Structures are given as structure tokens and as C-alpha cells.
Amino acid sequence: MYAAGIDVGSTQTKAVVLDEGGRIVGRGIRMTGADVVRSSEEVLAQACASAEIPVEAVEYVIGTGYGRFRVTAGDDQVTEIGCHARGAVHLFPHTRTILDIGGQDTKAIRVNEKGEVLDFCMNDKCAAGTGRFLAAAAEVMGLGVEEIGPVSLESTERLKITNVCTVFVESEILNQLSRGRRREDILAGVHRSIAGRSASLLRRVGMEPELTFTGGVARNPGMVAAVEERLGLAVNVSEDSQYMGALGAAIFAVERARAGASRQEASR
Amino acid sequence: MSTVLGVDVGSRMTKAVVLDVEAAPGREILGCGKVYTHFDLADAARRAAAAALEDAGRGAGEVAYLSATGYGRYQVADRDLQITEMTCHARGAVELMPGVVSVIDVGAQNARAIRLAPSGRVLQFRMNDKCASGAGRFVERVAKALEIDLEEVSGLALRAEQPCEISSICAVLAESEVINHVTNGASIPDILQGTHVSISDRLASLVRQVGAEEPFALTGGVSRNEALVRALEERLEMRVQRHPLAEYAGALGAALLGRQRLHARAHAVPT
Incomplete structure (x- = not known):
């Protein structure tokens, strides 16, 4: 028996296929783009192909994310x-707080030992403190989003980025560059700025260790370092951080499939 | 015949105004100039000043006093005085549109609502300089996302039939939202005017915080956007006064205040 979760995010759509034992057997990812229906169908097909199973073998699918x-x-x-929450606790059972930084929103979630949500807090009103802020900084510098984290780790001089607004920060970065500041130092400042905004979201839900960092931005080593420095603790980060939402959805799907299967057997 | 120069270094445009020191009221503006600010603020001030002097047909040697305002005012070389934008915009608005009691100045990065006494004194003000939601940049970003030249925005938006609702307050998130509107078949004029309506909501609430009352004036670069002016008039249910030189209100205010200082200095008893 197989079940899947599909997470339609603002930037990327992800799918995870699990087997009956809850093991990840397939993953799919692509840009969401304008056609949400098509991207969700494609990631599922991709995940099934990587699991080497036909799409029909998937018994239950749960959708999550804004789409x-x-x-x-x-x-x-x-x-x-x-x-x-469910995905994070599945991979790191001692997780009590989750920081999820996605392309367009940032969430702080507090959970119990079963992965049930106790409290959450989210910024989806503005791009400050989200992946978009990093993407804007990367674009201004002419770097890819996957490059800026490692570059920021080479910083030698502490520099403060004062603007919160993503639009204004672009001018601030150009200004700093024109004054001869190094891009390593500017980028480290950008990462610290987001870490600061994340810390205030986490405070609002009452952060408790362990903290698991999820979302696409968790793949950025500069961001992980900035968050750890700001909070003064080590955070859990999975290789599958960007699939966390899809994984959680897939776990729910496995449970439903099992419950459904037993219901069918009982009615026989 | 000496002149006074006022320079307003804004985040997008740098403006300069040349005044005649002695001319009668209403005839003192000799020339205006504006240039893109870019990143060297001192250079922007020099270029704007040169443009204004050229417009006035006056030489740099005749400048008796230089006052600076705007966010780059401390970078203006050889300045005699720097003055806050709020004071300069209020002074400039009153000069251009005598009798106004409430003013909103909307630049690329800031919006300032000012309440004035009939004498032109600033009674109260509110400012948004934290985010692009209520500033010219919001329109600029949407235009860029739609690949439309900023100068064409107003003309296109005036053709709107049913303005789209733009729910994102954040300029960056609004970019994705307008792209979605395009995908869903909305027309460019409807999207642009929807953007104007959205920003007008925020400008109107800023003005109401200081008390919106007529005569009401809009200054700053955004005042040239006719479609946005209409949206703001609808929101406030008030007529919005403008002036062809409204974009120069800050630089004009700085120059007028500089001239006042110069006169005071001339009449001071030497010690």
C-alpha cells in the first residue's frame, strides 16, 4: 500500500510517496507556476516514477499548502x-517547536510529543523575513539563491541591515556595495536580519527545544548558522526539509488509507 | 544678481530649484532640474543643481546660499544648511498652493501626511517610511512585474473598467498577485487601477491620522500620476489639488527657507 502528500507552496510544489511502513519511497518537486493543477499532477507523477510505482498504486492522497x-x-x-508539525515530529521525535521559512511566509509552530499543534504564529502579510527577502538580496547581488548562504559564511566584518522592507533592502544593498562593503558581510547581515524576525515569531509561540527548521530556506547553511547564533542553540535540519509539509501530508494519508482499509475489511 | 539653490535628494529622484534672491513674491523661481539619484548621493546633488542652474540660465558662481533636504541631505557638498523633509515639503506646498491645510507628499520610499495651520506652520504629521506599501515603489514594482514603463502607468490605468482587487499590502507579494491576475485574464488597465485603489486606501488612512480637510494637496513624484489622484479623490471624497511643480515642493521649500536665512543674515547686526 502506498499513500502520498502534495504540498502546493507559493514557490514550489512538492510530493512525497510513503509505503505502508511510513518510509519515504519517492519525492517530486517543481516550480508551482501559474497552473497549480498541472504542477500538483506532475509532482505526483514524478514522485511515483522515483518510487518506481504506477500512480494508480497510491491509495490515498492528501493535499496541503496554499493551493x-x-x-x-x-x-x-x-x-x-x-x-x-507532523512531518517534523516524524523525522525528529523530540521536536517541540518548528520554524518553517518558505518562499512567501514564515511560521513558528509549537507542538506536543505526538506532533499535534499547540500554538502557531505566522507572517504572511509581508515578504520581510521570508525566502523572498533572501531571493531579492541574491538577485541584487547577481547570485543564485543556493549560493548566498555559503557566501555569507565567509563574512569577516559585522554589518547591520537596517531596512525591514524587501523593496527598500534592495537599495540598501546596492548602497552598501557602492560604499565598498564586501558582499560576504552584506549577505551575513541579510541572514541575521531574517534570523531576528524568526526569533520574534518563535518568542510569540513560546519556543521550547528541540527546534526543527523546515521549509526551502532551511537548506541554506548561512540561514541555519544565523538562526543558531541568534537563538543560541543547535537546530534540527533534515535533508528533506523542503518536503516536510508534503511528508506530513503523506503520513496523514497513510493513516487514512490504513483506517479506510480496515473499514472496508470490517464491512465485508 | 545672486541666487539661492534648494536641493532635495530623494531615494529615486534628486530635485533642485533655483530662486532669485531679491525677486518679488510669485516671480522668484528661476529654474528647476531633476535627475535620477542612483547611488552616489553627492553626485546626484551636483547633477540636479547643474540641471536647475542650466534651466535658470545662471552660473554656479552666483549661488549665494545652498540648502539641502531629503534623505541624502547630509551628502550634499558645500551646503549652508540642511532641513528636514517635513518642514521643506510643508513650506513648498504652501508656496505652490496657498491656503492648503492638509498635504500628503508621496515619494518613492516615503509618504508623509502633514496638517498645516492657515499660516503654513506644521501642526501635525505622520509618515510611513518603513515599507513600500504606501509609497511610489509599490506602483513601480507592479509596473515592473507587468513590464510596463512607469510613465505609461497612469494613462493605461485611466482606461480601467473594473479595477481588480489587490489584497497584498506588501509590494513584493503584490508582484505575484498581479501576475496571477494576468494569468486569470484580467486586463492591464484593471490591474493597474486596482493597484492605485489599494495604495490610495493606505494613503487615505495616513491623511486621516492627521485630519483630512480641504483644501488638500498632493505633492511628490506620485502627484503626476493622474489615475492615482482619481483613486485618492474617491477614497477621501475630497478634491486633490496639484501643481505642475509639485514634485519640486521639497526642493522649493528648502530654497525658500534658505533664502529666509540669507535675508536674516544680511540684516543681522554684525558683531
């Missing part, structure tokens, strides 16, 4: 908060 209601293959939907 979850447009996942045509979805049997049900679960909020991304619930899915991120």
Missing part, C-alpha cells in the same frame, strides 16, 4: 501548519 484545494488527485486536505 491544496486545487490538488485534483487529493482525497482530502490538511493545513500546512498541521502537516509541517
Whole structure:
């Protein structure tokens, strides 16, 4: 038996396929783009191909993320908060707080030992403190988003980025560059700025260790270092950090599939 | 015949105004100039000053006093005085549109709502300089996302039939939102005017914080955007006064205040 989770995020759409034992057997990812329906179908096909199973073998699919209601293959939907929490606790059972930094929003979630959500807090009103802020900084510098984290780690001089607004920070970065400041130092300042905003979200939910950092931005080593420095603790980061929402959705899907299967057997 | 120069170094444009020191009221503006600020603020001030002097047909040697305002005012070389934008914008607005009691100045990065006494004194002000949600940059970013020249925005938006609702307050998130509107078949004029309506909501609430009352004036670069002016008039249910030189209000205010200082200095008893 197989089940899948599809997470339609603002930037990327992700899918995870699990087997009956809850092991990840396939993953799929692509840019969400304008056609949400198509991207959700494609990531599922991709995940099934990587699992070497036909799409029909997947018994239950749960959609999550902002485009979850447009996942045509979805049997049900679960909020991304619930899915991120579930995925994080599955991979790191001692997780009590989750920081999820995505392309367009940032969430702080506090959970219990079962991965149930106790409290959460989110910034989705503005791009400050989200992946978009980093992407804007990368673009101004002419670097790729995957390059800026490692570059920021080479910083030797502490520099403070004062603007919170993503639009204004672009001018601030150009200004700093024109004054001869090094891009390593500027980028470290950009990462610290986001870490600062994350810390205030985490304070609002009452952070408790262990902290698991999820979302696409968790793959950025500069961001992990900035968050750890700011909070003064080590954070859990998985190789699958960007699939966390899809993984959580897939775990819910496995449970539903099992429950459904037993219901069918009982009715026989 | 000496002149006074006022320079306003804004985040996008740097403006300069040349005044005649002795001319009668209403005839003192000799020339204006504006240039893109870019990143060297001192250089922007020099270029704007040169443009204004050329417009006035006056030489740099005749400048008796130089006052600077705007966020780059401390970078203006050889300045005699620097003055806050709030004071300069208020002074400039009153000069251009005598009798106004509330003013909103909307630049690329800031919006300032000012309440004036009939004498032109600043009674109260509110400012948004933290984010692009209520500033010219918001329109600029949307235009860029739609690949439209900023100068064409107003003309296109005036053709709107049913302005789209733009729910994102954040300029960056609004970029994705407008792209979605395009994908869903909305027309460019409807999207642009929706953007104007959205920013007008925020400008109107800034003005209401200081008390919106007529005569009301809009200054700053955004005042040239006719479509946005209409949206703001609808939101405030008030007529919005403008002036062809409204973009120069800050530089003009700085120059007028500089001239006042110069006169005071001339009449002071030497010690």
C-alpha cells in the first residue's frame, strides 16, 4: 500500500510517496507556476516514477499548502501548519517547536510529543523575513539563491541591515556595495536580519527545544548558522526539509488509507 | 544678481530649484532640474543643481546660499544648511498652493501626511517610511512585474473598467498577485487601477491620522500620476489639488527657507 502528500507552496510544489511502513519511497518537486493543477499532477507523477510505482498504486492522497484545494488527485486536505508539525515530529521525535521559512511566509509552530499543534504564529502579510527577502538580496547581488548562504559564511566584518522592507533592502544593498562593503558581510547581515524576525515569531509561540527548521530556506547553511547564533542553540535540519509539509501530508494519508482499509475489511 | 539653490535628494529622484534672491513674491523661481539619484548621493546633488542652474540660465558662481533636504541631505557638498523633509515639503506646498491645510507628499520610499495651520506652520504629521506599501515603489514594482514603463502607468490605468482587487499590502507579494491576475485574464488597465485603489486606501488612512480637510494637496513624484489622484479623490471624497511643480515642493521649500536665512543674515547686526 502506498499513500502520498502534495504540498502546493507559493514557490514550489512538492510530493512525497510513503509505503505502508511510513518510509519515504519517492519525492517530486517543481516550480508551482501559474497552473497549480498541472504542477500538483506532475509532482505526483514524478514522485511515483522515483518510487518506481504506477500512480494508480497510491491509495490515498492528501493535499496541503496554499493551493491544496486545487490538488485534483487529493482525497482530502490538511493545513500546512498541521502537516509541517507532523512531518517534523516524524523525522525528529523530540521536536517541540518548528520554524518553517518558505518562499512567501514564515511560521513558528509549537507542538506536543505526538506532533499535534499547540500554538502557531505566522507572517504572511509581508515578504520581510521570508525566502523572498533572501531571493531579492541574491538577485541584487547577481547570485543564485543556493549560493548566498555559503557566501555569507565567509563574512569577516559585522554589518547591520537596517531596512525591514524587501523593496527598500534592495537599495540598501546596492548602497552598501557602492560604499565598498564586501558582499560576504552584506549577505551575513541579510541572514541575521531574517534570523531576528524568526526569533520574534518563535518568542510569540513560546519556543521550547528541540527546534526543527523546515521549509526551502532551511537548506541554506548561512540561514541555519544565523538562526543558531541568534537563538543560541543547535537546530534540527533534515535533508528533506523542503518536503516536510508534503511528508506530513503523506503520513496523514497513510493513516487514512490504513483506517479506510480496515473499514472496508470490517464491512465485508 | 545672486541666487539661492534648494536641493532635495530623494531615494529615486534628486530635485533642485533655483530662486532669485531679491525677486518679488510669485516671480522668484528661476529654474528647476531633476535627475535620477542612483547611488552616489553627492553626485546626484551636483547633477540636479547643474540641471536647475542650466534651466535658470545662471552660473554656479552666483549661488549665494545652498540648502539641502531629503534623505541624502547630509551628502550634499558645500551646503549652508540642511532641513528636514517635513518642514521643506510643508513650506513648498504652501508656496505652490496657498491656503492648503492638509498635504500628503508621496515619494518613492516615503509618504508623509502633514496638517498645516492657515499660516503654513506644521501642526501635525505622520509618515510611513518603513515599507513600500504606501509609497511610489509599490506602483513601480507592479509596473515592473507587468513590464510596463512607469510613465505609461497612469494613462493605461485611466482606461480601467473594473479595477481588480489587490489584497497584498506588501509590494513584493503584490508582484505575484498581479501576475496571477494576468494569468486569470484580467486586463492591464484593471490591474493597474486596482493597484492605485489599494495604495490610495493606505494613503487615505495616513491623511486621516492627521485630519483630512480641504483644501488638500498632493505633492511628490506620485502627484503626476493622474489615475492615482482619481483613486485618492474617491477614497477621501475630497478634491486633490496639484501643481505642475509639485514634485519640486521639497526642493522649493528648502530654497525658500534658505533664502529666509540669507535675508536674516544680511540684516543681522554684525558683531
